[in-house]
Amino acid sequence: xxxxxxxxxxxxxQEAETVTLSCTYDTSESDYYLFWYKQPPxxxxxxxxxxxxxxQQNATENRFSVNFQKAAKSFSLKISDSxxxxxxxxxCAYCQGAQKLVFGxxxxxxxxx
Amino acid sequence: xxxxxxxxxxxxxxxxxxxxIECRSLDFQATTMFWYRQFPKKSLMLMxxxxxxxxxTYEQGVEKDKFLINHASLTxxxxxxxxxxxxxxxxYICSARVGSEPGELFFGEGSRLTVL
Numbered sequence: 035x036x037x038x039x040x041x042x043x044x045x046x047x048q049e050a051e052t053v054t055l056s057c058t059y060d061t062s063e064s065d066y067y068l069f070w071y072k073q074p075p076x077x078x079x080x081x082x083x084x085x086x087x088x089x090q091q092n093a094t095e096n097r098f099s100v101n102f103q104k105a106a107k108s109f110s111l112k113i114s115d116s117x118x119x120x121x122x123x124x125x126c127a128y129c130q131g132a133q134k135l136v137f138g139x140x141x142x143x144x145x146x147x
Numbered sequence: 148x149x150x151x152x153x154x155x156x157x158x159x160x161x162x163x164x165x166x167x168i169e170c171r172s173l174d175f176q177a178t179t180m181f182w183y184r185q186f187p188k189k190s191l192m193l194m195x196x197x198x199x200x201x202x203x204t205y206e207q208g209v210e211k212d213k214f215l216i217n218h219a220s221l222t223x224x225x226x227x228x229x230x231x232x233x234x235x236x237x238x239y240i241c242s243a244r245v246g247s248e249p250g251e252l253f254f255g256e257g258s259r260l261t262v263l
Contacts, residue, residue: 077238125191129249135193135252
């Protein structure tokens, strides 16, 4: 079974600085998708960024970018120019085939003003 | 973007009673919806996949008689927690698939169930 591991339960960063959240996963598949979701205090999950495994180019969405290392099964999220509104729980997730998302344990990100 | 709404957002019930949680896609039709359970400070665990017009597919370890899922229309799926017990207290979240691309999922606001 696929597993997703986030080894950082909590992270903090100064406003305007850059922070990287780690994620590793385990799968025997070659074609799959990886995601980072954000869960703010309102609790509603919001998609931050998506990466297709067959694409070598790292996905980027404005201040959010990923470092996808397929061989190492690593998928980290970099947040540049951190803003107070970035404070949330961040979940790494894996999806293959039937669109069942497998989530990591989550990383709570705190932004220090 | 697409909107998924859950109701109620919070519910408190007595042990032994049943509670129904609704998940609606407000501006699109969702043939597939997913139900997750989230324990405090924990990740989301998929409970079941709900397909319109057919029986839900439950994940291993999830009691289908305990957690009844009905997806009677393209815009509504319901989760009924039957004979609720305190250990069923949790945050329940639904998501709906919008298009055909993996990850095109929109999540509801979640429903916090507290069983006394």
